[in-house]
Amino acid sequence: MSEIRIKLAENDELNLRETLDCGQSFRWTENADGTFSGVAFGQYVIASMENNTLIINSLKENNEVNEKNERLWAYYFDLNLNYGDIKENLSCIHPIMKNAAEFAPGIRILNQEPWEALCSFIISQNNNIKRIKGIVNRFCTNFGDDLGENLYSFPTAKKISALSESDLSVLGAGYRSEYLIDAAQKTVTGELNLKEIKAMPIAEARQELQKVKGIGPKVADCVLLYGMHRLECFPMDVWMKRAMATLFPSMSPEDFGEYAGIAQQYIFHYSRMNTEMFES
DNA sequence: ACCCAGGAAATTC
DNA sequence: GAATTTCATGGG
Numbered sequence: 001m002s003e004i005r006i007k008l009a010e011n012d013e014l015n016l017r018e019t020l021d022c023g024q025s026f027r028w029t030e031n032a033d034g035t036f037s038g039v040a041f042g043q044y045v046i047a048s049m050e051n052n053t054l055i056i057n058s059l060k061e062n063n064e065v066n067e068k069n070e071r072l073w074a075y076y077f078d079l080n081l082n083y084g085d086i087k088e089n090l091s092c093i094h095p096i097m098k099n100a101a102e103f104a105p106g107i108r109i110l111n112q113e114p115w116e117a118l119c120s121f122i123i124s125q126n127n128n129i130k131r132i133k134g135i136v137n138r139f140c141t142n143f144g145d146d147l148g149e150n151l152y153s154f155p156t157a158k159k160i161s162a163l164s165e166s167d168l169s170v171l172g173a174g175y176r177s178e179y180l181i182d183a184a185q186k187t188v189t190g191e192l193n194l195k196e197i198k199a200m201p202i203a204e205a206r207q208e209l210q211k212v213k214g215i216g217p218k219v220a221d222c223v224l225l226y227g228m229h230r231l232e233c234f235p236m237d238v239w240m241k242r243a244m245a246t247l248f249p250s251m252s253p254e255d256f257g258e259y260a261g262i263a264q265q266y267i268f269h270y271s272r273m274n275t276e277m278f279e280s
Numbered sequence: 281a282c283c284c285a286g287g288a289a290a291t292t293c
Numbered sequence: 294g295a296a297t298t299t300c301a302t303g304g305g
Contacts (some may be wrong), residue, residue: 023286124286125286126287126288127287128285128304129285132286161296173301174300214288216289217287222286235286237285242288258290
């Protein structure tokens with residue numbers, strides 16, 4: 001049992017429920033005591049907050065408390081970026097933007113692993129969040145490594161690349177299974193290089209991701225925002241189209257600036273939790 | 281039975 | 294090229 005403690009900056013904040021259950025990640029589960037169990041970087045951990053300090057507990061002996069691992073989890077929860085300042089700037093853009101940010105002020109954009117984001121958002125297309133979670137979890141329990149406590153690592157591209165569509169039928173993912181296999185094969189051959197895409201100019205990065213079957217403009221932007229931390233991306237799904245048409249009729253994604261992706265996440269969560277705004 | 285879901289591909293006009 | 298239909302699956 002090891003423990004990492006990371007204190008946030010004075011005017012900054014992190015709310016685990018808002019961040020881990022706002023539709024950007026599909027693998028974390030809340031425990032009865034308010035902590036969250038999950039897996040990232042192949043590590044099974046329990047995350048919790050104490051005042052303004054993030055606590056990462058691991059049951060594994062080999063998960064050493066060292067500087068490198070501390071930096072890794074600070075990176076995952078994006079603690080190097082000050083969201084207090086960003087929220088202040090976004091709130092000046094539009095009064096409803098301010099409402100959305102204040103509705104869930106502890107949301108942060110995670111630094112998820114690119115391959116996990118790629119698969120998760122391929123699965124997300126024309127689907128609902130509850131079923132997405134089920135499919136992603138079956139993906140891990142069937143093809144990932146057992147980490148104990150009934151939690152599994154995210155399957156590698158290499159492993160998935162060798163499977164057939166019938167192997168993936170246990171997922172219940174429907175036609176999306178074909179897309180997952182294509183993504184895995186292109187990753188293994190090097191035709192798709194996620195590390196390089198992460199650093200590409202945005203138009204080129206989008207184009208590269210869309211070479212994968214089942215990845216269009218929306219899924220590409222989700223992979224870029226959630227898996228590659230390209231904060232200028234503003235994924236437009238059915239909820240965001242509704243929200244923009246109703247709440248920001250005169251605005252476009254670019255109007256939110258270099259941190260548009262963070263604005264998008266506030267607006268997405270705000271809209272999904274307040275559906276009465278869209279009933280006519 | 282019908283409609284929707286963090287869309288994209290295939291087909292048709 | 295733009296608009297429409299189809300795709301597999303589960304839930305309401």
